[in-house]
Amino acid sequence: MLHTFMEGEVNLNSAIVSKKSKSKARVKNKKKKFSREAMWAYLFIAPTFLGLAVFYMFPAVASFVLSFTRWDGMTAPVFVGLENVITLFQDSSFIRAIINTVIFTAISVPLSAGIATCIAVMLNQKIKGMVFYRTLYFLPVVTMPVAVGMVWKWLYNTDYGLINYVLGIFNLPQPSWLFDPNIALISVIVVYVWMTVGNNVILILAGLQGVSKSYYEAAQIDGASKLRQFFSITLPLITPTLFFVFITGMISSLQVFDLIFIMIGDSTALLEPLRTVVYAVYEYGFEYSQMGMASAQAFILFLAILAITIIQFVFQKKWVHYDG
Amino acid sequence: MKMKLGNHILLIVGAFIMIVPFLWMVLTSLKSFTETMQVPPTIWPNELKFENYLNVFQSVDFLKYYVNTILLTLGRTLAQLFLCSLAAYAFARLEFPGKNIIFILVLSVLMVPMQVILIPNYGILTQLGWIDTFYALIVPGMFSAFGVFLLRQFFMGIPKEIDEAAKIDGCSFFGIYWRVILPNATPALIALGIFTILSSWNDFLWPLIMTSSEDMRVLSVGIATFQGQYSTDYPLLMAGAVMSTIPMLIMFILLQKYLVAGIALQGARK
Numbered sequence: 001m002l003h004t005f006m007e008g009e010v011n012l013n014s015a016i017v018s019k020k021s022k023s024k025a026r027v028k029n030k031k032k033k034f035s036r037e038a039m040w041a042y043l044f045i046a047p048t049f050l051g052l053a054v055f056y057m058f059p060a061v062a063s064f065v066l067s068f069t070r071w072d073g074m075t076a077p078v079f080v081g082l083e084n085v086i087t088l089f090q091d092s093s094f095i096r097a098i099i100n101t102v103i104f105t106a107i108s109v110p111l112s113a114g115i116a117t118c119i120a121v122m123l124n125q126k127i128k129g130m131v132f133y134r135t136l137y138f139l140p141v142v143t144m145p146v147a148v149g150m151v152w153k154w155l156y157n158t159d160y161g162l163i164n165y166v167l168g169i170f171n172l173p174q175p176s177w178l179f180d181p182n183i184a185l186i187s188v189i190v191v192y193v194w195m196t197v198g199n200n201v202i203l204i205l206a207g208l209q210g211v212s213k214s215y216y217e218a219a220q221i222d223g224a225s226k227l228r229q230f231f232s233i234t235l236p237l238i239t240p241t242l243f244f245v246f247i248t249g250m251i252s253s254l255q256v257f258d259l260i261f262i263m264i265g266d267s268t269a270l271l272e273p274l275r276t277v278v279y280a281v282y283e284y285g286f287e288y289s290q291m292g293m294a295s296a297q298a299f300i301l302f303l304a305i306l307a308i309t310i311i312q313f314v315f316q317k318k319w320v321h322y323d324g
Numbered sequence: 325m326k327m328k329l330g331n332h333i334l335l336i337v338g339a340f341i342m343i344v345p346f347l348w349m350v351l352t353s354l355k356s357f358t359e360t361m362q363v364p365p366t367i368w369p370n371e372l373k374f375e376n377y378l379n380v381f382q383s384v385d386f387l388k389y390y391v392n393t394i395l396l397t398l399g400r401t402l403a404q405l406f407l408c409s410l411a412a413y414a415f416a417r418l419e420f421p422g423k424n425i426i427f428i429l430v431l432s433v434l435m436v437p438m439q440v441i442l443i444p445n446y447g448i449l450t451q452l453g454w455i456d457t458f459y460a461l462i463v464p465g466m467f468s469a470f471g472v473f474l475l476r477q478f479f480m481g482i483p484k485e486i487d488e489a490a491k492i493d494g495c496s497f498f499g500i501y502w503r504v505i506l507p508n509a510t511p512a513l514i515a516l517g518i519f520t521i522l523s524s525w526n527d528f529l530w531p532l533i534m535t536s537s538e539d540m541r542v543l544s545v546g547i548a549t550f551q552g553q554y555s556t557d558y559p560l561l562m563a564g565a566v567m568s569t570i571p572m573l574i575m576f577i578l579l580q581k582y583l584v585a586g587i588a589l590q591g592a593r594k
Contacts, residue, residue: 038420040497048411049426051467056433059444066443073446119338122331135580136339139346142576144526146544147565150551151349154558162348165365194342199587206588244590255437258528258544266552281439286533291443298439305437 063302066295073291084296093272094280094297100185101254101276101301104192109249112193113242116200121234123201124208134205138198145195149262152191153178178263184273188263192256200245207241208234239320247312254305257282277301353377353562360558376563383560384553385538386567389546392461396531396542397524399462404520405513408471413501415472416479417487433469442533449534460534461542465524471516474589478512479505515586518579525572543568 067084069077088094119137123130140148155162156177164174177187215233224232257278264270264279275283277297285294352360353376355369380386414420415427445464446455454460486508487500495503506513528544535541541549547564554560576583 037418037497041414041418041420041423044410044414044418044497044501045426048407048467048472049430051407051464052430052433052469054448055445055464055467056436056441056469057429059441059448060433060436062444062447063440073450119335122335125328125331127328127331127335133335133339134584135577136342138576138580138584139573140342142522142572143346143569144528144544144547144565144572146526146528146548147349147569148345150547150561150565151345154352154562155345155348159363160361160365162344162365168364194345198342202584202587203590251437255439257439258526261528262548262551265555278439281442282529282533285443285446291446295443298437298443302437302440306435 063295063299066292067299069292069295070290071292071295072289073285074289077292080292084293085300088293088296088300093275094277096272097275097277097280100274101278103185104189104256104276105250105253107186108189108192108196108253109246111189112196112200112249113204113245115193116197116204116245117238117242119197119201120204120208121230123205134198134201137201140195141198143195145258146262148191148195149259152194153263153265156187178270179267181269181273184263184270188259188274191263192253192259195259196249196253200249203245204238204241207238211237236321240322243312243316243320247309250308250312251305254278254301254308349562349565352558353566355559357557357559373559376559377567379560380564380567384546384550385541386546386564388539389541389543390567392540393525393542393544395458396461396465396527397521399458400465400524401517401520403462403466404468404471405517407466408468408516409475409506409509409513410501411472412475412479413505415476417484417500417505418497430469430472434473438529442529446533454534456535456537456540458540461531461540465527465530468520471520474516474586475509475512477589478509482508511582511585514579514582515589518575518583519586521575522572 066077068079068081070080070083071077119133123133127133158164158174158176158179161177163177167174175183178184211234215237216229219229219233255278256276260274260276260279261282264274278301281294281297281301284290284297351367351369354372354374355366356371356373359366359370411430415423449455449460449464452459454463482505487495487504490500490504526544527542528548531540531542531545532548535545547561547568550564551561
């Protein structure tokens, strides 16, 4: 299965090469066939392009414009310039939401990638039952996040939860998890790592399978230890995969909503420690009907994601090796 | 040898952590309400209360949520498979003016986060009179830049000789797409199908905002509001959670090789 896909990748390159050489020969009969072919092409693309234009491209631009307005969603938007942005950056609860979002991403993404790398390396050693383990690790990825949130809320329950019961058996302290403002965010991060690790295992496993065995044979002859082999061969050679894991992981962790929504539930005490930027967008837009403000928040998030992605691409030269 | 045993032990511990929340969800769903309020908690239910599952259907219109979710998922997935593959075929095989610019515009959609388009879309759907209808749930989800990109990559890997031969036999462009490209792209179509089914089934924010009546509720929104109403009745909540997640778990176990290959393919592109 994986093979067919990989072959597709390789063929893609050769297709580009052959296209270039053929294109000259094509030019001649292009003129008379051109309009019919183009007409069909536009017809095939039109539904998707129009749909994307109406429900994605136009809204993205509109959101930028709405950021400078006061709008309740019903009456006409009123232009207010930078008022929304200024208000937001003076609002301590929004600042806290930004800090929460940053903490959430900065801990969950490396943690998930790190654990996934360890699991993938173990699974890559021709181990028996590889598919069995992979299936179990992946189950949380396909599970509805709302259901995941509900189950973990129950596991975390201070009095009746399974986690505190197990801790009690070993006479360990039993924290209130979600209801302790100091560790509430960490508790949600644990759930998010649990949810995402399986996806990263599959990505990293695919990366590991692309590493040539000959490197390890050479290292073995030189007498390098397993640990040394991991740090000087495996890790550098899977940096392109890790880069992908980091980029996509950050983009999605900055946008987590379902899990946070369920964890907060109707508890106002949890708003402060758990509110993320996306949750604030929801609150302002659909609970307070301040859609201009919500657009500004969403757009700030968008710019942050864009900036982080660009920074990652700039810094990748320092740690990503593409020569493998 | 020693090392392999150590690996197995670590992997089993890890797998156990992954699976415990699922086991706890199922076990809780079979307990009585009073049993879940016991300290210390019981692991195995004293008495298996299968009626919790029936109670879910009596407490809320769970069947309706199910039907709505299936319709949403089917609508988005079938439309995406058809529309994305059609556009992907044009981008992969046909020549036309403005091809690159249009393709770049389509790809630019991939960068925009969902929350950014949410508020203007609420306005657009209100204007169209679609709020709280199936149109709002399905139509905007019928179009996918990701789907176009994924399928185009795959179509470019199909040898061109096959469609050249079909062209000589007098096959139309649509005929080539339908009879040559699609049958040769089943793994990619299945992978896109699984991705779309998963994201549609589990989608929460969009239906939460774009629908309001109980008649239009999907499973994710349904069990979330359910939690608001029966916040401590965990057997009931867990029974609802089990029923909402089981279809996706079964689909994953049956079709996992396609899903795994699809995810690996995403990581492989540079």
